[in-house]
Amino acid sequence: MAPRSPNKAKASPSGSQQSEYQAIKQQWEKAKRAAESKNDGTSPIPTGIPDGPPGVTERQRLEKLEKQQSEIDSSRKRAYERKWKWTCGFWVWVLAIHSIAIYLFTSGFLLTRLVLEDKSTCDAPPIDSVVKAPGNTDKGCWHPKTFDRAVVVIIDALRYDFTVPHLEGQPRHAFHDAMPFLYESARDSPQNAFLRPFIADPPTATLQRLKGLTTGTLPTFVDLGSNFAGTAIEEDNLLMQLRDAGKKIAQIGDDTWWSLFPGYFEPNISKAYDSFNVWDLHTVDNGVIDNIFPLLGANSGKGWDLLIGHCLGVDHAGHRYGPDHAAMTGKLQQMDEFVRQLTESIDDKTLLVVMGDHGMDAKGDHGGESDDEVEAALWMYSKKPVFGRTQKDFVTPPPTAKIRPVNQIDLVPTLALLLGIPIPYNNLGKPIEEAFSGPKGNDWQNLHAVSRIAAAGVQRYQDSYFKARGIAPANGAGSPSDLWAKALEVTKSSHQDAYNAFSSFQQETLSVCKSLWARFDLPRMVAGVVLAAIGVVVLVMYSAKDADDDFVVTNDIELDYAEKRLELLSYQTKGKDEEVEPVKDYHMELLRGLWDRRVIFVLLIAGGVSFIRREPKDAAMMTATTTLLIAVLVSVTHSAVTLQQTGRTILNTLPQTLWGWMALVFTVSQSIGFASNSYTVWEDTILQFFTTTFGVLAAISSFRVESRLERTLGIYHSVVFVLLARLASYSKLCREEQMPYCTSTYYASTASSTSAPWQLAIPVVIGLVLPSIIKSFILPTRSWEGLSPVWVQTVFRAGLMIAAVYWVIDAADNGDWVAGRPGAEHLKAIGIYVAQLGLALAFIAGSTAFIWAPPSVNVVSTASTNPPASQQPQARVTILGYGNALGARYLMLPLNILIGLCILTKPMGTGALGLMLWQIMSLAEVVDILGIKSEAIAPVMLAMLGNFYFFRTGHQATLASIQWDSAFVALRTLRYPWSPLAVTLNTYGAQILAAACVPLVTCLWKVGPKQKGVLETASRGLGLFVAYYAVEALATMSWAGHLRRHLMLYRVFSPRFMMAATALLVVDVLGIGIAMLGLRSNTLAVGEVFGWAE
Amino acid sequence: MSTAVTKGQSASPGEAKSKPTLHPVAMADTPAAQAVSIGRPALLLGALYVRMPALINDPVAALNSALPFVVLVQIAYAAICLPIAGAPTVAKSTKKPRAGEKKRTESTAPALFKASLPQSSQSFLALILTVITVPAVHILFVLFGAPLLDHVARTLLCAAHFSILAAFPLFYTRGVDAQAMLALAGAYAPLDEVSGGVLGAVLGAWLGAVPIPLDWDREWQKWPITIVVGMYLGYAVLSKGVGTLFYGKRLAKAPGEGNE
Known part of the structure; x- marks a missing residue:
């Protein structure tokens, strides 16, 4: 909602708001005039205004003064608009830096692949076969099948050198010769068995490996499919082909299979075991061994066609002890015995496959792409002679994994053709030679x-x-x-x-x-990290206050009045000289590097060269990226140097007070914590811990406030702040890694994404109570004037109630409460209209009202009833709400945003967001009472609240927690850009609300209309607010890049980086956008009435 | 610190205008007192070390059985080293009052805590006050993120240990002097062994929360072992350290003395 200039509105005044606006202004002018004429001569304030030339009447003199005043005002207004534009320019530039840094890093880090939904079918082979293909699943689809059934045993992390004999001259380890059966059987009976190195494609984590082993493709972090919220494999894969052919699949062991293939496995004979308990070496293996043999026996009835066993003991022994440990020897010996027994148990028509899904490094960990991690072993066995070697040297299995390796994806076409099913559509592998070359190998x-x-x-x-x-x-x-x-x-x-x-x-x-x-493209990743780091430094330098930046709130109407007179005086004496506007603007100076001739020159040359040489697209992209990077670096350096020269030095960024240190410690310790998966997983609790710490320290500081009333209020609001955080912490959606120490409360149950009936009452309670709470904050500042009462009591409440009604309708629709009754089929449509009404109220009506609203003040002019004896009776002018003129009016903006967010957030989240606004108001009070508005802790605490309530509104730093259904709250079908916007508002609602409140907390709350430096202070506050998110993005980016071989990369670190990066961009665009626009229209509205502050 | 917060709220704040100076708690100057002052931290930490396996094995039982021992240590410490609330020793150490400042140290002590009271009843009264703070500390732990409904016994015992360590000497030496409580709550009370102990216990307990989330699956990560250990370490180190190195200094200026 772009604010229209109130100037235009003046030309065509419309509506009652406008007239009310004018009325206040007129009242204020009248009262001022009255005060001026009455005060003349007896005023306690030294006016210093020279009397007009003789013969000029009082009225003329006043008119002249008024004219001069309006000239000053209009010049100030122009100056403000210019300043505002350049400040916005600066923020756009910050956004550009963040975007480029994130783009660079992401393009090197998150490799994406498109998931095709095509499936192979039995009757449509990709090419006509050379041998006669039977064309049905009984005999083989595309090629005659060799086996009826298969037993696939995965020994997690079975490295190739665990299975081959110790090489002479090499150091001997605990894992050598502990599992000789695979090697010996392949060497002694080559027609029944073969053993080959089995090379995994990184990332070598089990989940990604299983994807590769079943689909035959190379998994990347983001497989762009129709639905990447779940982990289930949707691509064509071996198991899907088997299931579609009517075959039965059973699985015993690692439960990763179950999340990848939900509903695939025969329920009675399959058995899943927890995969991440790395301290337990035996439960899974014993479970597999105990449960698999009964299924193999002749009288088992064969309720399966593919039997998968997944043992984790070797992997866990590696994680826990490393490969060179007696525990590893024991595990391998157990596996050796297990495989021996398997070969005795299977029948002639069954294929036995034993393999590792990846290897392990010297410490026993995996996830990366080092040789030890990717070199697994593959062994196939058949009772009847089937396998062959095309050369005689191939009979003995390769002594190391460097010789004759096969790719893991090669298993997919091999298994598919051996079992007579179609090869999955996305397969990139080729059939393994030994399996098809015939017993003679020719x-x-x-x-x-x-x-x-x-x-x-x-x-x-x-x-x-x-x-x-x-x-x-x-x-x-x-x-x-x-x-x-x-x-x-x-x-x-x-x-x-x-x-x-x-x-x-x-x-x-x-x-x-x-x-x-x-x-991974390392240079790009490093470039992204470096740029992000420089961006953080510049932002912090920009936001650090120096000695000149004291934001002193006086709120003294008499002082403001005296100052105004002085201004008039100096205007009269200096005349128009004063009006020479400063050409240079601080923010413009910061951005000057952008149109530095050298930058333009370099860009032109590089562009020209690449154009003339007609480089291919990739190289041109590379050149473009490099030049862009150079340009950005030059521009950033220029800003940093300018900041340094204008006194905002790097040294200046060091905290000076306890509050500054607190902000630094909170931000930095959290950033360091992102290097650990535990601290990333438990971030929500850590944020609560830090928030409470701030609240307790604020309470302690409040004890030092001198005035008893203020002290009590300070302690009260600190305690409320802490209590609200704890109360809000009961709304949570646990991530998998937090189990079993966490219980989700966000939805009706862990298996649903709908709200429980009692949760529907939460928005109603919020709608009833929150407006009154807001009123209790406004009332003491005497700003319960202007539009405030109507807006808070009526519109805000109505908006929250609309949200409550919407969620009741939604629940009724989901739960079929009115099924069978007339009108039931219209329920969804009614819900959509209600949601649209609420959103229109919040964003369209709300923004319009916010732009046109007069300040929440009231001018009361009464005759002084008890004048001092020495003075004649004079009019007393009281401006109710003067001391909070800026804050009370601005507060309408967060209220409007909250209405919109509540409609897009589930009932539990509405409760959390309501508490959030209350907590923010308490924060504003505490910060004001303690006089720490311009300390770094205020914006940083807001930013932490933003993240804290991100978790409280049913989100986690995982892709699976994105609430996609919020796209359909107000729309029936996907519509761009509204659907993504709705999901964004749902996901980052808390951060957006926090951003909108930054000006309120850091400079506007309880501040009068004539305050100087509001824009600068607010922008600095926003700078620190954004800096918190920028530091998080930088930290998660660096850690994700550094830990790109970590086991938990794809489960913990990458998602957290993605959350930090998107949160930063959302805050940059929506947060800063809303805050800057709100600040502007607020200042314009207040300035129109009270005149302009410098 | 945290005890003081909750305590301070209930205590009615004294008038800000008349400010009798609050003096740091002076240790008794006897050889026995000096021995106890040094020996006590060693004794507490030693006991913690010895009982560590038991604590890890069963926190509730270990904390429960340790409580009487710690109470006895603290009572002995108070009796031997600390001056009684409102005792003339405080008044004696008063330097010359500044101009316009009334000397009213005696009168600020409430009637309950007469210097004439025997030490045993003084200890008893302080102990009762300490017990009253335990639920407050418990609530504070919960606010910082401790489970509300699970492990209530563990949290309560942890709070009890916190109170007996930090709050008991405080009540013994300060009584329910509102002004002293206010100064402690606002962290502008002069530093000494007693307030240093409070500071240490709070900091130690706060830092003790750091290892809890780590997925090391160690037994000692059980709630509230790390908190208890951090609390004891912080208390032992800072009560002696602050009492020796920063005696009489203050963390923050009192209200009306200008900005921090």
């Missing part, structure tokens, strides 16, 4: 057939992927498309050549995809 026709069908699938996937992404694939010599064409040309007579050609096509495609999806 069945080239078969190898040609399987590699051809797999390669055709890869080619089909690549085509659709590039089409969906809108990129043209490379087509030079040696590119995948070139190799594909060549492979097709190889005559069918030479099966071996054809096999080799298809294999090299597959290899090249894989390497293209790898470079596209699975590599």
